[in-house]
Amino acid sequence: DTAVSQTPKYLVTQMGNDKSIKCEQNLGHDTMYWYKQDSKKFLKIMFSYNNKELIINETVPNRFSPKSPDKAHLNLHINSLELGDSAVYFCASSQAGEGDETQYFGPGTRLLVL
């Protein structure tokens, strides 16, 4: 009955590889996000989708491509992985509405690029 789930939890891979992280939410929310948390715990938004439409796209390299097959899923594909991509990636979801900006986070995917 996990609200926001991510797979895999851990990902160790070589530089240059392509990898995907999956996210699913069962809260019925219409907006989903990807965040990156660096080694200093700084959490920064990467992308946001509302009803499968991209609404926030921060300055992220084009090697990162989000895909939302439906409202409950938001996947993140990363091409040509680099050492600097090593971080914890969090998926989150929320329900768009006036006066409520709260977001609910998944457990995170720890990516280590060697």
Added chain:
Amino acid sequence: QKEVEQDPGPLSVPEGAIVSLNCTYSNSAFQYFMWYRQYSRKGPELLMYTYSSGNKEDGRFTAQVDKSSKYISLFIRDSQPSDSATYLCAMSAGFQKLVFGTGTRLLVSP
């Protein structure tokens, strides 16, 4: 200069102490303010949510927002070892684009 500034700590207190965590910000458009708690190797979980200025209390936790000073606080009364975590402030001007502080690591010793 970051939009949201937060002392990274660590902040070490004995059990039972009152803890004060703070953030300052520069964007006067922020009107939604949140505190998240993050345990080691877990995702952030929402603790408190406040709209605009004022206070909000929930059990041992009190959130304060002073928009005139661009300053928000989280107070934890009767702190417990289980409160040991990283506390992240977050704020938004709307449209669900949250900007986070760097987090303050809190250690409560028994």
